[in-house]
Amino acid sequence: MNRSSVKADRTATFLCWIVAFAVTGTFFWILWDLLGHGFKGISWSFLTTQPRDAGRSGGISSVLVSTSLILGVCLGVAIPTGVGTAAFLSEWIPRKSRVGRWIRRSLDLLAAVPSIVFGLFGAVFFGEVLGFGFSILSGGLTLALMVLPILIRATEAGFRSASEELRLGGAALGLRRATILRHLLLPAASHGIVVGLVLGVGRALAETAALIFTSGYVTRMPSSLLDSGRSISVHIYDLAMNVPGGEANAYATAVVLILLLILINSLASWATQTWLGGRSLP
Amino acid sequence: MSASPRETLDSPQKLQDACISTEGLSVSYAKSYALRDLHLEIPRGSITALVGPSGCGKSSFLKTLNRLTDLITGCRVTGSVRLDGEDIYQSGFDVLSLRRRVGMIFQKPNPFPLSIRRNLTLPLEEHGTQDSAALAAKTEAALRDVGLWDEVKDRLDSSAMILSGGQQQRLCIARALALGPEVVLLDEPCSALDPLSSAVVEDLIASLRESYTVIIVTHNLSQARRIADQTALFWLENGAGTLIETAPTEQFFSQPQHRLTKEYVSGARG
Ligand SMILES: Nc1ncnc2c1ncn2[C@@H]1O[C@H](COP(=O)(O)OP(=O)(O)O)[C@@H](O)[C@H]1O
Ligand SMILES: [Mg+2]
Numbered sequence: 001m002n003r004s005s006v007k008a009d010r011t012a013t014f015l016c017w018i019v020a021f022a023v024t025g026t027f028f029w030i031l032w033d034l035l036g037h038g039f040k041g042i043s044w045s046f047l048t049t050q051p052r053d054a055g056r057s058g059g060i061s062s063v064l065v066s067t068s069l070i071l072g073v074c075l076g077v078a079i080p081t082g083v084g085t086a087a088f089l090s091e092w093i094p095r096k097s098r099v100g101r102w103i104r105r106s107l108d109l110l111a112a113v114p115s116i117v118f119g120l121f122g123a124v125f126f127g128e129v130l131g132f133g134f135s136i137l138s139g140g141l142t143l144a145l146m147v148l149p150i151l152i153r154a155t156e157a158g159f160r161s162a163s164e165e166l167r168l169g170g171a172a173l174g175l176r177r178a179t180i181l182r183h184l185l186l187p188a189a190s191h192g193i194v195v196g197l198v199l200g201v202g203r204a205l206a207e208t209a210a211l212i213f214t215s216g217y218v219t220r221m222p223s224s225l226l227d228s229g230r231s232i233s234v235h236i237y238d239l240a241m242n243v244p245g246g247e248a249n250a251y252a253t254a255v256v257l258i259l260l261l262i263l264i265n266s267l268a269s270w271a272t273q274t275w276l277g278g279r280s281l282p
Numbered sequence: 283m284s285a286s287p288r289e290t291l292d293s294p295q296k297l298q299d300a301c302i303s304t305e306g307l308s309v310s311y312a313k314s315y316a317l318r319d320l321h322l323e324i325p326r327g328s329i330t331a332l333v334g335p336s337g338c339g340k341s342s343f344l345k346t347l348n349r350l351t352d353l354i355t356g357c358r359v360t361g362s363v364r365l366d367g368e369d370i371y372q373s374g375f376d377v378l379s380l381r382r383r384v385g386m387i388f389q390k391p392n393p394f395p396l397s398i399r400r401n402l403t404l405p406l407e408e409h410g411t412q413d414s415a416a417l418a419a420k421t422e423a424a425l426r427d428v429g430l431w432d433e434v435k436d437r438l439d440s441s442a443m444i445l446s447g448g449q450q451q452r453l454c455i456a457r458a459l460a461l462g463p464e465v466v467l468l469d470e471p472c473s474a475l476d477p478l479s480s481a482v483v484e485d486l487i488a489s490l491r492e493s494y495t496v497i498i499v500t501h502n503l504s505q506a507r508r509i510a511d512q513t514a515l516f517w518l519e520n521g522a523g524t525l526i527e528t529a530p531t532e533q534f535f536s537q538p539q540h541r542l543t544k545e546y547v548s549g550a551r552g
Contacts, residue, residue, distance in 0.1 A: 094355060169392040171353055173405040173457065174381035183404055184394055 034255050041252030051219045055239045056246050060253055062221040066136060066229025067205070069222060070215055073140025074204050075197075078147045083193065085148075086155035087181055104153075111149035118146050119210035127214060134228040139215025143207060147200035154199065158192020159185055194268050201264050205257065208233045232257050301326035301465060301495040302347060306361035308522075309342045309351065315522035316342040320361070322514065322525055324465075329487070329496040331506035331531070334516030335552045339523025340499045343516070344467045347497070348384040349377050365465070382409050385458030389470040391450035393442035393457075398434050401442050401453060402460050409461055424460035428452040428486055448479020452486060459494075466490060468498040472505065484509060503547065507535055515543050 045059060052058030085103075093100050122142030132138040162185045170180035208231075216228035217238060230238075236253050239246035302324040309317040317339035324330050332340045342351070349370060351357045363370050370380055382405075394401050402421045411417055421438075425431040430452050434445070442453055451471060458466060468487060472480040488509045490496050500506050506513050513534040515526040527540040538544045545551040 165388075165390070165392050166394065168350065168353065169388070169394065169454075172348060172350055172381060172386040172388075173408075173461065174378040175405060175408050176378060179404070179408055183396075187395070 031258070034251060034258060037248075038251030038253075038255035041248055042255055046252060047256070050221060051235075051249075054243050054246070055219065055235065055249055056243060057249075060232070060235060060249075060256065062219055063230050063232055063235045063253070064256075066215070066222050067232045069136045069225060069229060070140045070143060070211070070231050071201065071204060073137060073225065074143040074147060075201070077141060077144040078151055078200065079197070081144070082148055082151035082196065083155055083186075085152050086159055086189075087185075089152070090156045090159035091177065091181060091185070107149040107152055110145075111153070114209075115146060115207055116209040116213075118142055119213035121145075122210060123213040132226065134214065134216035134218075135226045136215050136222055136229045137225045139211045139229070139231065140225075142210050142214045143204045146207070146210060147204055150199050150203065151193075151196040154192045154196030155189060156192075158189030158195075161192070162188035198265055198268050201268075202261060205231075205261060205264075206233055207231070208237045232260070299326050300324060300364075301366065302497075303364045304346075304361065305364075307343075307346060307363060308360045309339065309346060310358045311354070312356045317346075318520075318522040318524055320523075320525050322528065324495060324497060325512070326495050327492045328511040329491050329498065329509055331510035331513045332497065332499045332516060333501070333503060333506055333513060333546070334523075334526075335518065337523075338516040338518045340516050341469050342523070344386065344469055344497065344499060347465070347467060348381045348386055350381075350386065352377065379409075382461045383463050384465040384467060385461065385463040386467045387451070387454050387458060387469065387471050390474050391447055391454055393445070393450050393453050395441065395443055397439045398442045398445070398453065399438040401457055405457060406460055420460050424456040425453075427459055428456040429482070430456060446479065448475050448482055451475060451479070451483050455483075455486065463494065465495045465497070468496065470499050470501060473501060503535075507531060515540070515546060517542055 047059060047064065048061050049059035050062045051060060089100055089103060119142065122138055122145070126132045126138035126141050127134060132141075166184045166188065167180060170184050175184075211231050211234050215231060215234075217230045217234050218228040219230050219235075220227070222229040232253060236250050236257065239250035239253065300323040302322075304320050304322050307317065307320040307322075308315060320343065332343065334340060345351045345354075346359050346363055347365075347370075351359050359371065365380070365384065369375070394404065396404065399421060402424060403417050406417055406420055411420060422431060422435075425434065430449060433449060434453075442450065445453060451474075455466075455471075471487065472483050475483060484505060487496065487498060491509075491511070498506075498510070510531045512528060513531045514528040515534075516523050517526045518524075527534070527538065527543045529539070534543065535547055538547050542551065
């Protein structure tokens with residue numbers, strides 16, 4: 001290597017470090033700010049009592065319950081549909097078939113649609129046409145639609161990265177396609193599924209616009225999936241924007257949201273290691 | 283193996299008992315032929331070696347025998363392949379049970395990334411063995427058949443991926459044998475292995491004679507000479523693989539009839 005290319009190399013390395021520092025630095029700054037303002041507000045009773053006085057006082061128990069229910073509906077619908085569609089795209093139809101291209105293109109389009117559009121669609125379709133009204137069910141289904149494109153694309157990439165060797169080896173033993181898919185390809189695709197899930201859940205938990213129109217912002221404890229319920233990001237948004245004196249609880253709730261995201265992230269990788277990949281990893 | 287198998291092969295009524303026979307078999311990918319107009323009879327209970335330079339359609343030929351060609355987009359098979367007299371390409375033929383009856387071992391050992399035990403039980407369950415005692419018995423028998431039992435019996439639940447290459451290849455053979463096949467196809471099964479493992483696997487293949495009909499593709503002529511009852515030379519002619527000469531192994535090497543066989547055997551070509 002000559003001297004000028006060594007110099008260029010050093011400069012590039014230096015720039016990469018700067019960018020990396022800026023990105024992680026910003027993240028830690030936000031975290032620091034959140035923790036500084038919000039951590040003292042978190043207590044057991046904050047998590048287990050219902051909001052009072054529009055959320056200024058009291059806790060967030062009903063918000064946590066609504067959030068989990070919305071997330072449950074979302075994942076309960078999105079995971080089977082997503083994995084099924086990904087398997088169809090990668091294993092059942094030829095890679096370059098017209099159907100496949102058409103589905104992939106619509107998924108990419110869907111992934112780029114702003115969440116408020118999903119919210120309006122969900123409010124009309126789930127809320128009015130199907131008659132679910134402002135409810136956790138409407139919200140969860142709307143979120144499922146939002147999460148599906150990411151989940152399908154990541155899972156499909158996971159299936160495709162599974163080697164041809166597994167397919168041929170399985171077929172040579174007379175295994176049915178469904179068996180090869182379930183026992184050989186699914187574990188191999190589990191990494192893609194986790195990536196898709198983590199991205200999807202992140203998007204779902206952070207969502208406000210789509211949920212205000214569908215699951216609503218009632219802070220009552222929901223008693224069924226057809227009740228309206230306020231999700232955690234909607235709660236933060238409402239406290240910060242519409243409730244004077246709600247900042248302290250907004251901060252505390254934001255800390256809970258961050259902790260939740262970290263928890264889900266670790267849970268997801270632990271779960272795939274144990275259930276899907278565990279037997280398959282050396 | 284002590285009784286010379288070549289004698290049995292030479293006796294005429296044995297030759298008539300073809301396990302597999304192909305007529306006018308051709309394979310093409312997209313536009314070009316990989317194999318053209320192949321007529322070949324594989325005697326039951328013998329070892330047949332397929333030799334010839336790369337690209338002359340030997341692997342393609344093996345894949346027609348268990349219809350793995352079905353999985354390759356753009357691959358077309360014409361002509362007929364008969365297994366025990368039955369055309370395996372007739373419509374409605376049970377391909378999954380065909381693949382149980384005709385096992386296949388690949389060049390690169392391809393155990394599933396599952397436990398050693400699961401590598402055997404997954405295909406067994408698929409083909410109808412559900413009872414756990416039967417599964418355990420079949421697993422043990424198959425591992426004993428390939429001489430792997432003592433090496434792995436204490437770690438059946440560890441991943442198959444931690445085995446050595448030779449052990450993995452024997453596991454793959456065990457996995458195929460556990461299903462009780464009639465025919466075992468081996469596509470250069472030793473060429474990814476070190477010499478010692480290769481010798482172990484070769485002995486194992488030789489021991490399959492008479493219990494199974496074995497077809498092995500090999501680039502190792504001395505291996506073909508050591509284990510095969512009959513040897514067939516494939517060659518690329520006019521852009522497609524064809525069969526040049528088939529003969530009992532001893533005759534194939536000592537009195538080759540075709541000019542190409544003479545040159546190939548003497549190392550002048552190929
Ligand atoms: N999946 C495939 N798609 C397209 N062409 C193939 C495929 N497999 C093999 N071929 C072609 O068929 C010919 C024969 O290949 P192969 O059967 O692998 O020969 P061999 O095993 O004797 O080396 C080669 O020209 C090869 O390029
Ligand atoms: Mg080959």
